[in-house]
Amino acid sequence: MEENAKWVEDLGDGVHKVRTCVWSPPGDHPVGCGIIVTVKDNKVINVEGDPTHPITQGRLCPRCIAMDEALYHPDRILHPMKRDRADRGKDAWEQISWDEALDLIESKVRHFWEVAGPESILTFTGTGREITMYSAAYCHAIFGSPNYCMVLSGGSCYGPRCTIANFQLGAGYPELDYAAYFPDRYEDPRWELPQYILVWGKNPVYSNPDGFFGHALIDLMKMGSKLIVVDPQLTWIAAHAEYHLQLRPGTDAALAMAMCNVIIEEDLYDHEFVEKWVYGFDEFAACVAEWSPERAAEVCWVDADVLREAARAFATHSPSSALWGLSIDTETNGVQAGHTFLAICALTGYMDVPGGITLARPSSFTGKWRYETVNSVPDEVRAKRIKDQQGRYSCWDAAGPGPLPDVTLDWLEMDEPPTDFKMSYWFGTNPLACMSVQPMRWEKALDKLEFNVVQDVFMNPSIMRLCDLVLPLSMSVEHAGIVMPHFGRNTHFLGAMNKAVEPLDSKSDVEIMLELGRRLRPELWPWETPEQFFTDQLHTAYDWGFKELQDDVVFQQPFEYRKYETGALRADGKPGFDTPTGLIELKASVYSVFGEKPLPYFKEPELSPYSDAISDEVKEEFPLVLTTGGRHISMFHSEHRQIPSMRALNPWPLITIHPETAAAHGIAEGDWVAIENPLGRCIQKACIRPVVDPRVVHAQHAWWYPEQSGEAPNLFGLYKSNINSLIPHESVGVTGYGAPYKNIICKIYKVDSLDAFEA
Amino acid sequence: MEKRAMLIDYGYCTGCHSCEVSCRKKNDLRLDEWGIKVNEVGPQKFSNGKWEWDFVPVPSSLCDLCEDRIAEGSKPLCELHCLAAVIRVVPVSEVSSCLESMDKDKVAVYLP
Numbered sequence: 001m002e003e004n005a006k007w008v009e010d011l012g013d014g015v016h017k018v019r020t021c022v023w024s025p026p027g028d029h030p031v032g033c034g035i036i037v038t039v040k041d042n043k044v045i046n047v048e049g050d051p052t053h054p055i056t057q058g059r060l061c062p063r064c065i066a067m068d069e070a071l072y073h074p075d076r077i078l079h080p081m082k083r084d085r086a087d088r089g090k091d092a093w094e095q096i097s098w099d100e101a102l103d104l105i106e107s108k109v110r111h112f113w114e115v116a117g118p119e120s121i122l123t124f125t126g127t128g129r130e131i132t133m134y135s136a137a138y139c140h141a142i143f144g145s146p147n148y149c150m151v152l153s154g155g156s157c158y159g160p161r162c163t164i165a166n167f168q169l170g171a172g173y174p175e176l177d178y179a180a181y182f183p184d185r186y187e188d189p190r191w192e193l194p195q196y197i198l199v200w201g202k203n204p205v206y207s208n209p210d211g212f213f214g215h216a217l218i219d220l221m222k223m224g225s226k227l228i229v230v231d232p233q234l235t236w237i238a239a240h241a242e243y244h245l246q247l248r249p250g251t252d253a254a255l256a257m258a259m260c261n262v263i264i265e266e267d268l269y270d271h272e273f274v275e276k277w278v279y280g281f282d283e284f285a286a287c288v289a290e291w292s293p294e295r296a297a298e299v300c301w302v303d304a305d306v307l308r309e310a311a312r313a314f315a316t317h318s319p320s321s322a323l324w325g326l327s328i329d330t331e332t333n334g335v336q337a338g339h340t341f342l343a344i345c346a347l348t349g350y351m352d353v354p355g356g357i358t359l360a361r362p363s364s365f366t367g368k369w370r371y372e373t374v375n376s377v378p379d380e381v382r383a384k385r386i387k388d389q390q391g392r393y394s395c396w397d398a399a400g401p402g403p404l405p406d407v408t409l410d411w412l413e414m415d416e417p418p419t420d421f422k423m424s425y426w427f428g429t430n431p432l433a434c435m436s437v438q439p440m441r442w443e444k445a446l447d448k449l450e451f452n453v454v455q456d457v458f459m460n461p462s463i464m465r466l467c468d469l470v471l472p473l474s475m476s477v478e479h480a481g482i483v484m485p486h487f488g489r490n491t492h493f494l495g496a497m498n499k500a501v502e503p504l505d506s507k508s509d510v511e512i513m514l515e516l517g518r519r520l521r522p523e524l525w526p527w528e529t530p531e532q533f534f535t536d537q538l539h540t541a542y543d544w545g546f547k548e549l550q551d552d553v554v555f556q557q558p559f560e561y562r563k564y565e566t567g568a569l570r571a572d573g574k575p576g577f578d579t580p581t582g583l584i585e586l587k588a589s590v591y592s593v594f595g596e597k598p599l600p601y602f603k604e605p606e607l608s609p610y611s612d613a614i615s616d617e618v619k620e621e622f623p624l625v626l627t628t629g630g631r632h633i634s635m636f637h638s639e640h641r642q643i644p645s646m647r648a649l650n651p652w653p654l655i656t657i658h659p660e661t662a663a664a665h666g667i668a669e670g671d672w673v674a675i676e677n678p679l680g681r682c683i684q685k686a687c688i689r690p691v692v693d694p695r696v697v698h699a700q701h702a703w704w705y706p707e708q709s710g711e712a713p714n715l716f717g718l719y720k721s722n723i724n725s726l727i728p729h730e731s732v733g734v735t736g737y738g739a740p741y742k743n744i745i746c747k748i749y750k751v752d753s754l755d756a757f758e759a
Numbered sequence: 760m761e762k763r764a765m766l767i768d769y770g771y772c773t774g775c776h777s778c779e780v781s782c783r784k785k786n787d788l789r790l791d792e793w794g795i796k797v798n799e800v801g802p803q804k805f806s807n808g809k810w811e812w813d814f815v816p817v818p819s820s821l822c823d824l825c826e827d828r829i830a831e832g833s834k835p836l837c838e839l840h841c842l843a844a845v846i847r848v849v850p851v852s853e854v855s856s857c858l859e860s861m862d863k864d865k866v867a868v869y870l871p
């Protein structure tokens with residue numbers, strides 16, 4: 001371990017303690033919780049919370065508390081492994097050295113460059129993990145490819161919200177003000193307590209989304225903040241809210257428009273803020289005037305009076321704050337839902353005020369760098385990026401860093417696609433079990449590629465089925481890194497990931513990046529070590545480097561409120577917002593360029609009980625609304641299924657059913673239940689609770705069974721409980737953003753066992 | 760040695776399980792043993808239309824209130840990790856003054 005470093009404490013006898021912030025792997029969002037790791041003879045013997053960390057103050061979720069079970073798990077991938085393409089699906093891995101693995105990648109990449117061009121190489125990135133900061137650089141600046149892909153239909157995670165925020169606020173991600181920028185936190189005299197917090201489609205206490213420390217919500221509740229929760233499920237926070245709007249999944253835009261209508265019609269909006277800083281008010285007001293609470297109540301299955309009272313409470317208690325969640329992204333109509341959610345926050349004047357919603361400009365290293373690497377791809381190659389051949393989704397193509405996932409699948413499925421695709425490289429993704437809709441189609445499509453490479457910590461069904469080369473990753477405490485909540489888009493602190501133990505034969509995403517970069521495009525990769533790379537990147541924004549960050553462990557960024565008054569939100573330093581009009585746009589200037597309407601509207605989900613897109617017979621056969629993806633705290637998407645104490649907390653995939661609905665279907669607690677719609681079928685276990693509407697069921701996502709046989713066709717039970725088999729392909733918004741992961745239809749019926757899937 | 764009690768402000772407990780897993784690690788317990796276990800009451804809807812849903816952690820006789828950690832000047836492990844910061848281990852003599860200063864609703868006191 002490093003000598004004389006402030007973050008290491010030598011206790012003698014081969015024992016030392018390291019202070020660090022955690023990111024990944026295993027999976028997690030960049031919360032950067034502070035831990036103290038005790039190491040003896042290069043083995044982690046204790047992990048506990050760091051009470052000096054300004055945000056987490058020693059608190060930890062169970063996943064880090066059980067970190068030893070991941071680090072020393074018998075199934076961990078410990079060495080590079082390769083397999084013959086003919087053996088895909090078989091447990092026929094051969095251990096190889098790093099040199100051989102990197103030689104193989106280099107020779108394949110050079111060969112594919114030669115025969116099919118750099119665009120023949122696709123990268124696929126998962127969510128949340130540290131690699132999300134670097135995968136775009138791998139794609140652009142190492143492989144030279146414009147095809148920075150993922151498999152998530154409509155890019156339905158965070159990207160839509162960030163893009164909406166860009167277009168309408170000209171700012172990074174808007175976040176609840178929990179005094180996260182201030183060293184004294186809630187004691188800071190500049191900060192005020194939000195009176196109400198509008199929590200929209202999010203359960204942050206279990207998900208710590210995007211780096212927001214979810215239990216800050218509890219801190220604020222203890223101090224007196226009240227909650228308004230918009231969620232189809234009665235979550236614990238909804239049960240503790242002043243108002244719970246238990247909407248029909250997929251109707252967020254309608255509900256939000258009605259709330260705006262109440263705020264405008266009852267003259268509860270912040271006139272001064274709206275006059276000075278908001279564009280398009282009159283047209284927006286006319287648009288939402290069509291949405292009376294009664295009309296929304298009918299569409300959304302909520303109570304009109306509760307809607308009215310919630311809107312009034314929010315607008316008349318200044319300051320109040322708001323959080324928007326994944327449900328905004330996971331609907332075809334999500335851009336309009338997000339647009340209107342931001343309008344609620346703008347009409348009430350809560351943007352960037354103490355106790356309101358913090359805004360930030362994405363900073364250089366900590367956000368933009370990863371996408372600026374696209375400039376290293378020559379124009380003629382960039383022109384070959386996968387895109388819709390009918391010219392749809394121009395908004396996505398202009399704003400997104402890579403091709404729309406749905407179009408990527410369309411191209412891969414063509415007999416003769418415009419590009420002769422050869423290779424894919426995966427980072428922290430288990431695409432068939434987790435992100436993809438219609439995963440069987442993705443399975444076939446990705447199998448067409450000649451060479452699939454992955455870097456990860458555990459075997460999973462997608463790797464077993466499709467990959468030819470596996471690179472083992474080191475875990476969070478085994479390498480150096482930087483953790484940035486909100487991926488640089490509203491980053492209250494930078495945390496040092498300090499290396500506590502030497503990894504055995506694994507490397508970090510950054511180490512592999514530098515090695516591959518030096519081999520394939522040395523002119524772009526001058527850095528010898530991750531530490532040099534981090535220091536150079538930090539120097540684009542600060543006059544200190546990685547060593548200083550390591551010593552301090554946490555660097556809280558400076559912050560000021562009301563930046564729209566000082567010019568700190570705009571690139572040109574002028575007051576206002578970084579939008580075409582310089583104002584928050586309730587009527588969005590950019591959408592019309594992309595064929596999208598500048599004002600919000602409501603559109604029924606394609607598969608809904610009221611949809612015009614399906615027949616009455618289909619509606620009758622599949623009468624229930626299915627929502628998916630609610631989190632359990634012990635697991636991150638498809639990860640942690642093999643960690644014993646985490647699996648014990650959530651042993652089986654659960655479908656939550658209202659007691660009346662369960663009784664009508666003859667389903668008892670713990671029964672196996674088939675969930676089916678015209679697109680697919682899977683099996684989960686019944687959890688009978690009055691937390692959903694009787695017309696709605698909720699199913700967990702991303703399940704697979706590491707304890708089952710991994711070889712094809714079982715593939716760790718990949719399809720048995722895979723709820724994404726029921727989600728449609730390319731049911732995305734006009735912009736390309738948003739897909740109905742959380743709002744489709746289904747029927748349910750009891751089956752004998754999980755194995756009924758095969759029958 | 761001073762006798763101690765565990766106070767849990769369970770009205771804010773979110774059922775995150777961090778206390779359970781912390782105690783299991785600290786005391787090297789099996790997956791079916793608990794030094795502290797989170798119980799659930801609800802969700803139930805009262806006739807006044809209000810929902811109530813509580814998680815109530817209960818320490819078992821395996822809990823020694825982390826005597827060793829307290830002796831070293833550290834917090835008990837479950838108290839340190841509790842995401843909602845609702846666990847406190849205090850001398851019995853201070854219990855009533857702690858209760859005075861706490862939220863009046865939903866506080867449990869244990870002598871495990």
Ligand code: SF4
Pocket residue numbers: 022023028029031032033059060061062063064065208
């Ligand atoms: S949120 Fe949980 S898994 Fe992530 S760093 Fe914090 S304690 Fe660890």
Ligand code: SF4
Pocket residue numbers: 781782783785786794795818821822823824825835836837838848
């Ligand atoms: S005080 Fe210590 S022994 Fe008792 S429940 Fe908490 S962690 Fe376990």
Ligand code: SF4
Pocket residue numbers: 771772773774775776777778779797814816837840841842843844845846
């Ligand atoms: S750690 Fe705290 S919040 Fe979590 S279950 Fe235990 S008592 Fe409740």
